[in-house]
Amino acid sequence: MNAENPVDFNRVDVLPILPSLNFSQTREFYVEKLGFEAIEKTCDEYMGVRRDGLELHFWLCQDPTVCDSSSVFFRSENVWRLFEDFDGRGVEITRHVDENDQPVDKFHVRDPHGNLLLFGRRLGPPPA
Numbered sequence: 001m002n003a004e005n006p007v008d009f010n011r012v013d014v015l016p017i018l019p020s021l022n023f024s025q026t027r028e029f030y031v032e033k034l035g036f037e038a039i040e041k042t043c044d045e046y047m048g049v050r051r052d053g054l055e056l057h058f059w060l061c062q063d064p065t066v067c068d069s070s071s072v073f074f075r076s077e078n079v080w081r082l083f084e085d086f087d088g089r090g091v092e093i094t095r096h097v098d099e100n101d102q103p104v105d106k107f108h109v110r111d112p113h114g115n116l117l118l119f120g121r122r123l124g125p126p127p128a
Helices: 023-033 064-068 079-088
Strands: 017-020 037-043 046-051 054-060 071-076 094-097 103-110 116-121
Touching: 017 023, 017 064, 023 037, 023 046, 023 054, 071 079, 079 103, 079 116
Parallel strands: 017 054, 071 116
Antiparallel strands: 037 046, 046 054, 094 103, 103 116
16 A cells, blocks of 8 residues: 555445346346345446445346356345345345354345355454
């Protein structure tokens, strides 16, 4: 990091761009099932969705193996509120467990094309 011009990464937005095999199916899943809102499309080969501080963008892809290999990890102190909301909407959720079958602070959802959305509890401040 440049000492004269430090970058404040607490003020940087990161917007993952995931592949989609079909924008209509992607939009329906994220809006109807996960509670996102569609962002106005700017072109035919790109789309986005937003829910509170979460924003995802998608590019039109023809190869299903790309979707199966794509993922994004969200961390939040309120991850279980999102879990409860998804569960109440009937979303198929996989909750992670440790070697003793005890729940751990993360879960994941797969979208219709295979993209993995992993949600976990924020672990606290990074080491100095």
